[in-house]
Amino acid sequence: MTTSPGQDTAWDQAAALPSRVTVDDASQELEEVLALGYRQGEGVPELRQCLEELAGNPVLVADHPDVITARGHLAHWTWQAGDIAKAREIFAALVPDIERTLGVDHRRALDVRRRWAACTGWSGTPATARNMYAELIPVAERSLGSEHRDVVHMRREFAAFTGQAGDRAGARDLYIELIPTAERVLGPDHIDTLSARMYLAALIDKIGDPGEAHDLYAALLPDMERGLGTQHPRTRYVRRVVDDWAAKNQLT
Template sequence: MVYGYESAGDLGRAIPLYEATLTDYERVLGPDHPHTLSSRNNLAHAYGSAGDLGRAIPLYEATLADQERVLGPDHPDTLSSRNNLANAYRLMGDLGRAIPLYEATLADYERVLGPDHPHTLISRNNLANAYRLMGDLGRAIPLHEATLADCKRVLGPDHPTTEAVRRSLETARDS
C-alpha cells in the first residue's frame, strides 16, 4: 500500500507509512536486518521524491554505510543504495560527489551483475546523464548511444528503460 501511495504521487500519505514501517522493522527485526535496511532506503527515496534532500541524503549515507557493513559492498541492495545516493547528490547539484559514485557503482554493477543486467544499464544511463549535466557531452553521448544499443538488444526497443535511455540520448544531443 505504501508503494501505491508513492507511485500515485501521494507522498503526504506515503512518508508517514514509510516512517512507521521503518520504526516497526527496527523494533521487531533490529537495525541491521536486510528488511530494515531496505525500509530505510525506501524512506530516503520518498524524502528525495518529496524534494527533502536534507533528510534523504543523510539517511541514504547512513543506510549505505550499514549495508556495506552488513551485506557487503557487492550486494545488489548495497549497489542500489549507492546509485540512489549518487542520484540524490546529482539532484542537489553536487556532481563532484555524484559522478565518482556513479562511476564506482557502474564498475561494480558490471563486475557483479554483468554488463547486460537491467540495473547495470540504468546505472550507465545515470552516469551518462551526470556527464551531460557536467557539460561533458564527449563522454555523455557515446555512453548513451552504447547503452541504448544494449537496451534494445537486451530489453527490446519498446521497454520502458530503453525508452528512458532514448530520451536521455535525445536530451544530450540537443544540449
Template sequence: MAFPAVQRGFCTTIKLKETVLGKDHLDTLTSMNNLAIALKEQGKYAEAAAMHLKTMQLREMMLGKDHPDTLGGMNNLTVALEKQEKYAEAEAMHQQTLKLRETVLGKDHPDTLTSMNNLAILLRLQGKYAEAEAMHRQTLQLRETVLGKDHPDTLDSMNNLAVTLEKQGKYTEAEAMHLQTMHLIEAALGKDHPDTLTSMNNLAVTLEKQGKETVLGKDHSDTLGSMNNLAVALEEQGKYAEAEAMHQRAL
C-alpha cells in the first residue's frame, strides 16, 4: 500500500466532508477513523492515538458512550496506546471497553470476545501470564461455542493461548495446542496460507525450546524456504518487525 498517498487522500476527504457535512457528521468521523488506522499501519502510533482519541470523543458526544461505533473507537485507541507500550493506559481502556461491550452487546457477542482477546494479549505483554491464560481460555471456550471450532477468531484464540502457555514454560501443553491449531488452520485455509505458516513457525519455536529437532533440521533447504515464505507473509500483513526478525533468522 502506498501509505503517504493514502494518507493524503484521507486528509483531503476529511477536509471536504468537514466543509460539506460538518466536523461532527458521522461520515466525517468515519474518514477520521480510517486516517487513524492508516497512521497506525505506518507505525505513526502517537499520531494515530491522537486521531483515534479525537474521533472517539466526537462519536461519544454524537452517539453516546455505549454506541457500537464509540466502543469500536475505544478499542482502536487502546491498540494505538499498546503499540506505544503505554500498557497501563491501554489496560484500563481495554477493561472499560470490555465492560461496556458486555453490557451493551452481551458476553458472547463477537465484539465482546475481541475485547477479551485483546485484553488477554495485553496482560501477556506485561508478563501477567496467569491472568492472560485464564482470559484466553475463557475467550477460546466462548468463541468455540459462538463461532465454531474452525473459525479464524477461534483459531487465533488457540494460538494466543498456546503462546501464553509457552511463555510460562508449559511446553507440552503449548506444543499440543500449537499442533492442533496448525492442523485446523491448514484444513481451513491451506498449507501455504500465511496463518498456516505462522502456526508452523510457532510450533517449531516450541519444539526448539524443548530441544526437539524438526524432521528436516534447521539448515535444510526446505526449512529455510519455509522461513523465507513466512517472512514474506508477515511482511504482507504489515508485521514488519516480525518479518525482519524472520528474514534475519533465515539469512
C-alpha cells in the first residue's frame, strides 16, 4: 500500500478503531438507565430509547455483553408493565444473540428461553408454550442438573401450560412427578411447592375425583397456613374449598 506524503498509516488505523472512552461512555449510559429501573421499577421507555440510540453504534453491537444484559432487562420490565406480547417479541429476538454469545447451555441463555416460553403461554398460546418447555427442559437438565432451582421452575411452568392447553391428565402426572423434587429443592413451605400441590388438587377435582381432591386440599391447608400465613390469598382459597366441602357434606 502506498501512502501520500505526510500520511500516518498507524494513526489512521488507530482512528478507525472504537475509542475506549466511547465504549465506556456507552456502557455508562446503559448502567444509568438500568439503575433507574432498579430504583423505580420502571425505566422501560428510557431503556428502549437508549437501546435504539445505540443500535447503530459500532461500539456496542447487538450481542455485546452490556447490550445483552440491557435487552434482557427491557424484556423483563416490559413484561412486568403488562405488555406480555411485546416482551415475548423482545425475548424471541434476544435468544439467538445470547446463545451465540454465551452458548446454548449457559444459564442466562436458558433463562431467556424460559421467559420467552412463559410469555408465549401467557399471550394466549399455552400449547405452543408447552412444546417450547418440552424442548427446553432436557437442555437445562443436561446443563444445570435435574434438581437445579431453575429446572424445577421450568417443570412447574411446563405442567401449568400443559393443563392450560387442555391436557389435564398430562398436567396431573407432571405435578405428581414434580412435587417431591420441589419439596427437596425449594423446600416444602415454598410458595411454588405449595402452589403445585394446590394445582394438583384442582386438576384431580376437574378430572373427576372430588374425594381425592378434598383429601389433598385438607392436607395442604395447614402447610399453607404455616408457609404462607393464614391470610394469604391462596391459603384463603384452599380454606374456602375445604369449608365448602364440609358444609356440603353436612347437608347430605
